[in-house]
Amino acid sequence: MDLVLKGGWVVTAERVEQADVAVKGAKIAAVGPDLSTEGAEVRDVTGKYLLPGAIDAHVHYQMAIGDLMTADDWFTGTRLAACGGVTTVIDYAEPTSPAETLTASLERRLKEAGEQACIDYGLHQVVLPGQEDDEGELAAVVARGVPSFKVFTTYNQRLSLDAIGRLLEKARRLGALVTVHCEDHGIVTARKEELIAAGKTDPAYHALSRPERAEVRAIKDVIALAGEAGAPVYIVHVSTGGGAAVIAAARREGRPVYGETCPHYLLLTEEKYAGPDGRLYLMCPPLRTAGDNEELWRHLSAGSLQVVATDHCSYTPRQKNAGTAFYNTPSGVPGTETLLPLLYSFGVRSGRLTLPQMVKVLATNPARLFGLYPRKGDLAPGSDADIVVFNPRKEVVLTAAHLHSAAGYTIFEGFRLQGYPEATYLRGRLIYEGGRFLGRAGDGCFIPGRR
Numbered sequence: 430m431d432l433v434l435k436g437g438w439v440v441t442a443e444r445v446e447q448a449d450v451a452v453k454g455a456k457i458a459a460v461g462p463d464l465s466t467e468g469a470e471v472r473d474v475t476g477k478y479l480l481p482g483a484i485d486a487h488v489h490y491q492m493a494i495g496d497l498m499t500a501d502d503w504f505t506g507t508r509l510a511a512c513g514g515v516t517t518v519i520d521y522a523e524p525t526s527p528a529e530t531l532t533a534s535l536e537r538r539l540k541e542a543g544e545q546a547c548i549d550y551g552l553h554q555v556v557l558p559g560q561e562d563d564e565g566e567l568a569a570v571v572a573r574g575v576p577s578f579k580v581f582t583t584y585n586q587r588l589s590l591d592a593i594g595r596l597l598e599k600a601r602r603l604g605a606l607v608t609v610h611c612e613d614h615g616i617v618t619a620r621k622e623e624l625i626a627a628g629k630t631d632p633a634y635h636a637l638s639r640p641e642r643a644e645v646r647a648i649k650d651v652i653a654l655a656g657e658a659g660a661p662v663y664i665v666h667v668s669t670g671g672g673a674a675v676i677a678a679a680r681r682e683g684r685p686v687y688g689e690t691c692p693h694y695l696l697l698t699e700e701k702y703a704g705p706d707g708r709l710y711l712m713c714p715p716l717r718t719a720g721d722n723e724e725l726w727r728h729l730s731a732g733s734l735q736v737v738a739t740d741h742c743s744y745t746p747r748q749k750n751a752g753t754a755f756y757n758t759p760s761g762v763p764g765t766e767t768l769l770p771l772l773y774s775f776g777v778r779s780g781r782l783t784l785p786q787m788v789k790v791l792a793t794n795p796a797r798l799f800g801l802y803p804r805k806g807d808l809a810p811g812s813d814a815d816i817v818v819f820n821p822r823k824e825v826v827l828t829a830a831h832l833h834s835a836a837g838y839t840i841f842e843g844f845r846l847q848g849y850p851e852a853t854y855l856r857g858r859l860i861y862e863g864g865r866f867l868g869r870a871g872d873g874c875f876i877p878g879r880r
């Protein structure tokens with residue numbers, strides 16, 4: 430054995446048990462009581478939890494929109510992830526325009542990530558209008574290890590509902606999962622125009638400009654299309670109780686419909702937009718109400734939402750504050766580094782989730798849905814030795830000064846946490862310990878997904 434983590438509490442999606450974890454090379458070799466330590470480095474983790482490395486299944490690192498580049502690139506994004514106990518991220522391969530083929534955009538993103546990523550990564554393939562009918566390209570992407578497509582019902586990249594329906598049919602044939610940003614474009618556009626006509630353009634109007642019914646309408650439409658196509662579907666960043674209820678209803682009928690939410694939709698409300706730093710909290714869909722927070726927690730705990738990811742899409746305050754209105758402020762917030770500790774403090778410690786449920790929504794479920802399981806998302810013999818040593822007693826007040834995003838701020842500034850990652854292992858190597866990043870650019874590997 431190379432390493433034995435001794436005396437901790439091993440947490441998986443199924444159970445919490447006092448057990449040692451033995452690592453040989455990049456893999457977990459054994460999990461059980463009183464494992465032999467002969468010849469191995471031993472780490473005493475008494476009183477700590479051993480968790481599978483978290484998977485942030487929704488990030489945007491090094492993403493360009495026109496001239497605007499996100500603050501975090503593949504290096505800083507994956508570095509901050511390691512510091513938060515995240516060992517795998519799933520980002521996006523997005524064609525620069527419909528003229529760039531899916532496979533060209535995928536190879537471009539793989540090259541960028543391969544040079545810089547310090548943790549493992551997968552990709553979702555964004556499909557732009559007109560690209561949904563090219564089954565050869567879609568099949569090539571899946572064969573390369575990218576078994577999920579991403580489409581939008583709004584923004585310039587939006588696909589028509591007909592096009593989404595055709596993509597869902599092809600995805601079913603290819604065994605791929607279509608993931609969808611759901612906001613009804615007609616509702617969002619009409620509301621934006623009304624607000625502009627009334628001179629209501631500052632960030633305080635952001636939430637009003639993208640109302641709950643826009644999300645609910647789009648989720649209903651997309652779920653109906655998935656039903657017609659006989660295909661599974663995954664709704665990204667569900668922000669409303671109403672949206673989660675539509676997913677829950679479909680699942681009660683036995684439909685393969687999956688939903689993701691984000692820490693900011695669980696913990697923050699739209700009042701932030703009226704504050705002096707309103708722009709720093711601007712993302713799409715917007716923050717909602719305290720009632721939505723509670724409904725999302727309820728659906729997460731009931732299993733109607735399966736994944737918590739962050740939609741990490743960071744800009745500096747300078748970039749955010751260059752916006753003059755809610756509709757031209759760069760949209761997106763940093764989040765990967767605080768994903769696990771927030772979910773522990775406000776999910777597990779506050780009694781909304783059990784430890785196994787937390788592991789499910791942060792690791793096991795995203796690994797299964799995106800074809801990374803059992804290599805990722807579990808602490809079991811044969812899985813990659815991606816392990817977080819988590820100290821449930823460590824008290825932390827979140828502040829940007831201690832975090833690692835190039836954005837330089839956190840939307841959770843001042844949040845009081847109890848429980849924080851103490852060390853992160855990636856494939857058996859220590860890449861983070863006690864506030865210090867120990868990994869290296871380029872050490873992250875592409876993990877092909879096979880559904």
Ligand code: URP
Nearest residue numbers: 610712713740742760761
């Ligand atoms: O505002 C957001 N969420 N920006 C990232 C892109 C997206 O829509 O997920």
Ligand code: ZN
Nearest residue numbers: 610665666713
């Ligand atoms: Zn989105």
Ligand code: ZN
Nearest residue numbers: 487489740742
């Ligand atoms: Zn996103």
